[in-house]
Amino acid sequence: MSMSNLYIFFSILIIALVTVGLRFLPFLVFNNRVKVPAFIEYLGKVLPFSVMGMLVVYCLKDIKFDSMENFIPSLLGVATTVLVHLWKENTIYSIISGTLVYMILIRII
Amino acid sequence: MMNFFAVFLGDGMEKLRNNFIKTLPVMAGYIVLGIGFGILMADSGMGLVWSFLMGALIYAGSMQFVAVGLISSCSSFLTIAVTTLMVNARHLFYGISMIEKYRDTKPYKPYLIFALTDETYSLCCDDNTMDKVDYFEVSLFDQIYWVSGCVLGSLIGNIIPFDLTGIDFALTALFVSIFVNQWIHAKDHIPAVYGVMVSLLCLVFFGKDSFLIPSMIGIIIALALPRKMKKEGE
Numbered sequence: 528m529s530m531s532n533l534y535i536f537f538s539i540l541i542i543a544l545v546t547v548g549l550r551f552l553p554f555l556v557f558n559n560r561v562k563v564p565a566f567i568e569y570l571g572k573v574l575p576f577s578v579m580g581m582l583v584v585y586c587l588k589d590i591k592f593d594s595m596e597n598f599i600p601s602l603l604g605v606a607t608t609v610l611v612h613l614w615k616e617n618t619i620y621s622i623i624s625g626t627l628v629y630m631i632l633i634r635i636i
Numbered sequence: 637m638m639n640f641f642a643v644f645l646g647d648g649m650e651k652l653r654n655n656f657i658k659t660l661p662v663m664a665g666y667i668v669l670g671i672g673f674g675i676l677m678a679d680s681g682m683g684l685v686w687s688f689l690m691g692a693l694i695y696a697g698s699m700q701f702v703a704v705g706l707i708s709s710c711s712s713f714l715t716i717a718v719t720t721l722m723v724n725a726r727h728l729f730y731g732i733s734m735i736e737k738y739r740d741t742k743p744y745k746p747y748l749i750f751a752l753t754d755e756t757y758s759l760c761c762d763d764n765t766m767d768k769v770d771y772f773e774v775s776l777f778d779q780i781y782w783v784s785g786c787v788l789g790s791l792i793g794n795i796i797p798f799d800l801t802g803i804d805f806a807l808t809a810l811f812v813s814i815f816v817n818q819w820i821h822a823k824d825h826i827p828a829v830y831g832v833m834v835s836l837l838c839l840v841f842f843g844k845d846s847f848l849i850p851s852m853i854g855i856i857i858a859l860a861l862p863r864k865m866k867k868e869g870e
Contacts, residue, residue: 530681530682530707530708530710534707534710535686535707536689537713538703538706538707538711538713538716539686539689539690539693539694539703540693541713541716541717541720542690542694542696542699542703542716542717542720543693543694545717545720545721545724546694546695546696546699546720546724546727547750549721549724549725549727549728549731550727550731550749550750550752551731551749551750552728552731553728553731553732553734553735554731554734554735554738554745554749557735563735563736566860567732567735568736569859570732570733570856570859571732571733571734571735571736572733573824573827573859574729574732574733574827574859575733575761575762576818576822576824576825576827576828576831577827577828577830577831577834577859578726578729578730578733578757578761578831579758579811579814579815579828579831580815580828580829580830580831580832580835581726581831581834581835581848581851581852581855582754582758582811582815583808583811583812583815583832584831584832584835584836584839584851585726585835585848586807586808586811587808588839588844589844600802601805601808604805604808604809605808605809605812608808608812608816609812609816612812612813612816612817613816613820616817616820618661618813618814618817619660619661621809621812621813621816622661622664622806622809622810622813625805625808625809625812625813626664626802626805626806626809629802629805629809630801630802630803630805633801633802634802
């Protein structure tokens, strides 16, 4: 077998190290001794809003508009989540309803 | 002294319970996605120990799915490193937004940073009521769910009696509901609009496999624009 245990282990190690590196980098660059530049501080405040938008797009990136079954379930699932959230403002309700709509639609379309 | 202790413990339990409830949506998503991951691992010939190790050490959902493909096709270590960099670069953003919030979180800080996934970030990034113990408990709960899911998938993945296809949509729904929640409570909607529009544009131009890094750069440029204009106007 070409996939030796040692190869798997080192692959995992490399992925883990790169990921940890990315997660720690901002904290290492702007540690307690260095004053965080105003622009980075500003980014820290507004990025959560932008990132959540980016993550939504990221989650929906596999949608294709070539046939109904490839986009209707996702779009209606998202729409349900949005509407229920505007109505109830309760994350659990929004997630359960959106996911249910999605799961039902991928089975019937 | 006893009284103080009881009050302290009671308060701790209350916090623990609240944080548990806060993480329930993540539990649903992580356990199901984790099981999906475990099944994929089993199909690719990698057993329970590897699932556990990945969940514990890498702890990055989408990257772990990509990793299965990379490893089972015996990609080079360089390819693996570069792909990880591309897929996980968005974590730089999370770090930048959490510098202030995680500033005084000793002794939990290293773990909080290590465990800063999309979902943990989304729970912690805009809640100003949380203290360092809350951050720690939410982070730990989330990782427990994820690792449990990965291990469970390896163990029982192929014998689940009902069809759970599509339940991973829970994570999409989590991000959507947080996005809507932020929209309701934010005074300034521009950063949210930039996030969606720039990412959509980059998705169209760069394709779904390589739009994240261009999106990040584009978002930073877009966010820098109004500031500059304001400065010039002063």
